[in-house]
Amino acid sequence: xxxxxxxxxxxxxxxxxxxxxxxxxxxxxxxxxxxxxxxxxxxxxxxxxxxxxxxxxxxxxxxxxxxxxxxxxxxxxxxxxxxxxxxxxxxxxxxxxxxxxxxxxxxxxxxxxxxxxxxxxxxxxxxxxxxxxxxxxxxxxxxxxxxxxxxxxxxxxxxxxxxxxxxxxxxxxxxxxxxxxxxxxxxxxxxxxxxxxxxxxxxxxxxxxxxxxxxxxxxxxxxxxxxxxxxxxxxxxxxxxxxxxxxxxxxxxxxxxxxxxxxxxxxxxxxxxxxxxxxxxxxxxxxxxxxxxxxxxxxxxxxxxxxxxxxxx
Amino acid sequence: xxxxxxxxxxxxxxxxxxxxxxxxxxxxxxxxxxxxxxxxxxxxxxxxxxxxxxxxxxxxxxxxxxxxxxxxxxxxxxxxxxxxxxxxxxxxxxxxxxxxxxxxxxxxxxxxxxxxxxxxxxxxxxxxxxxxxxxxxxxxxxxxxxxxxxxxxxxxxxxxxxxxxxxxxxxxxxxxxxxxxxxxxxxxxxxxxxxxxxxxxxxx
Numbered sequence: 164x165x166x167x168x169x170x171x172x173x174x175x176x177x178x179x180x181x182x183x184x185x186x187x188x189x190x191x192x193x194x195x196x197x198x199x200x201x202x203x204x205x206x207x208x209x210x211x212x213x214x215x216x217x218x219x220x221x222x223x224x225x226x227x228x229x230x231x232x233x234x235x236x237x238x239x240x241x242x243x244x245x246x247x248x249x250x251x252x253x254x255x256x257x258x259x260x261x262x263x264x265x266x267x268x269x270x271x272x273x274x275x276x277x278x279x280x281x282x283x284x285x286x287x288x289x290x291x292x293x294x295x296x297x298x299x300x301x302x303x304x305x306x307x308x309x310x311x312x313x314x315x316x317x318x319x320x321x322x323x324x325x326x327x328x329x330x331x332x333x334x335x336x337x338x339x340x341x342x343x344x345x346x347x348x349x350x351x352x353x354x355x356x357x358x359x360x361x362x363x364x365x366x367x368x369x370x371x372x373x374x375x376x377x378x379x380x381x382x383x384x385x386x387x388x389x390x391x392x393x394x395x396x397x398x399x400x401x402x403x404x405x406x407x408x409x410x411x412x413x414x415x416x417x418x419x420x421x422x423x424x425x426x427x428x429x430x431x432x433x434x435x436x437x438x439x440x441x442x443x444x445x446x447x448x449x450x451x452x453x454x455x456x457x458x459x460x461x462x463x464x465x466x467x468x469x470x471x472x473x474x475x476x
Numbered sequence: 477x478x479x480x481x482x483x484x485x486x487x488x489x490x491x492x493x494x495x496x497x498x499x500x501x502x503x504x505x506x507x508x509x510x511x512x513x514x515x516x517x518x519x520x521x522x523x524x525x526x527x528x529x530x531x532x533x534x535x536x537x538x539x540x541x542x543x544x545x546x547x548x549x550x551x552x553x554x555x556x557x558x559x560x561x562x563x564x565x566x567x568x569x570x571x572x573x574x575x576x577x578x579x580x581x582x583x584x585x586x587x588x589x590x591x592x593x594x595x596x597x598x599x600x601x602x603x604x605x606x607x608x609x610x611x612x613x614x615x616x617x618x619x620x621x622x623x624x625x626x627x628x629x630x631x632x633x634x635x636x637x638x639x640x641x642x643x644x645x646x647x648x649x650x651x652x653x654x655x656x657x658x659x660x661x662x663x664x665x666x667x668x669x670x671x672x673x674x675x676x677x678x679x680x
Contacts, residue, residue: 167554168585173512191607200668203609205617208624208666209659215619215624216655221648231655240659252613259597260483260618262546262586265578267508329574330560338560353652360656368663402680 164320164343165257165272168265171415185250186278190244198245206245209237212250220354229349234280234316235288235309236354239301240361240369243285250277271323284312291456291460295463298362299371302355303463309354310347310455314448317343319355326331344451351459359466449475485538485590491585492536497596498603504588511577516569522576531584536591546586554578594618604672616669623665628658 171179198206213233220228233253238246251273257263291304321339325332358453362369486493492500507525514521533543558574561567598618602611631654639650 165553167557167578168581169511169574169576170557173509174510185656187610188607189626191609195607195609198609201667203612204616204669204673205615205663206609208620208662208669210613210617211620211624212659215628216619216658217627218625219651219655221651242652246609247653250614250619252610255614256617256621258585259589260591260594262582265508265581265670266585266588267503267512267581268583324557324560329557329570331564334563335560336527352648353655356649356652357659360653361659362569364657365663366658368660 164275164317165254166262166268166323168267170327170329171265171268171271171323173267175323175327176271176413177239178275183251183273185271187247187273188280190247193244194248197339204413205251206241207242207252210247210249210256212255212263213249216357219318221349223349229346229353231357232276232280232313233352235305235312235350236278236285236307236357238281238285239288239305239354239358243282243289246281246285247277250281261418267346271320275319275323277314279319283315284308286388287311291459294460298359298366298369300468301362301465301466302358303459304353305358305458306355306462307459310344310459311353311452312338313347313350314451317346318448340448344402344448348455351455352462355455355459355462357378362467394427421446483590483594485536486593488537488591490535490537490591492532492591495591495594497600500588500592502599503523504584507584508581511581514577516572516573525580525584529580529587532587532591533583536587538587538590542590543583543586547582550582551579554582590619618663620669624658624662626653627661627665631657631661664671 194206194322213231213236216231216233218230220230234246234250237249241249254264254269254272254277258266258269258272283306287308288301288304291307292300294300295303317339321330321335322332324330325333332440360367481572507529510521510525533540554575558571558578561570564570598611598615601614603607634652635650
């Protein structure tokens, strides 16, 4: 999902970079307040861990293989703010050492994978964890949250491409969301398996590095809300620009006056923009999320035996 | 594993390598930004950029084969994403434009990465007022990547030497277990690194 350079327009890249810079800044400030000094190396080593874990191959049918993405895993292990910082670091090193992912697109990549991946993953994990207790609850919530974070990140990526005029929204949005609904399934299973592995050997490592204060749970749900609002706001914009440049040209030309005198330009675009295919995608996304919640519960039950089963076994 | 696998060519000696990091960063940014704003009628800009990049490659003594291999590594992603543009009016021009712009930006970035040491990049970032916590984490990551790659290989060797090759379903479980244990070992190493950092007078 690393966007290379050359696809994003300057405006889109700049806007994404601004949002990312502010969010990473907020997370750094928060960590500086709550993090103990001895946990700073842990952040560095976790970033390295994510990088190396992405090299481990999980075989998929037909000789292909997938790998861990890791934003939600880190959010569950260290907390959402730390996850944003850690994944940002991974992306910066991938860009500035391996030239993987564009330089101008770095802001957009950080927004999609670190900010949306970390905050949405961490926020949803905290919300869903209440449904279960102990490791099983954590694993269930993490599986669900990682699927959602992958799909949300892919949606954001598709919106940025559509806004830049690199691809038509009604094509790229369902394509990216659809493909990543499948990739997210793999990510959910891997995240759950890795968490079970860590939770059964070192249970104290699961649960976040931030010292528990009364203000602690505030960031994740707020971050989640911001992410959802961003995506929800951007969807109609992305879809109302079916072919970016041509649209701008059209607006600057003859249609300009007509739109302004109409007084409500947005009303004109929102309705035809949200055509049936996009609505269908949104509905499919909701249905997928519901289905995924069930799959996650099943996964949690399967991977973490309950107290009774453990006592019998 | 040798640390040099990360950015072998950034330690070469050449006139380009000797330039200050900020000038190379500015030049790279200039190429990337001009690629982002270039419209199809601006094709001479692309030609100029291509000639410029070829000249820099020649001057920097980076093997052209290496540059091409790195380009080919990312090119499939570029082509797949660009293919989506074919469904638009004037799609073919846009497709060619996207691929060309993306390839040239990528070449510029690869050249920057391989002519500048990461320590210089970090210094540049510090002067751009990037928060010190982020810089510390970046430096730690750059320093520790090859250590953890070795650790992962040790885990893999231990697993392979104790087992037959597993079925696909079971191998997921085992690779995930390997990843989990890698995190456990990373966190243990982080504690030792913290002790070592304190012993050398590190302050957050």
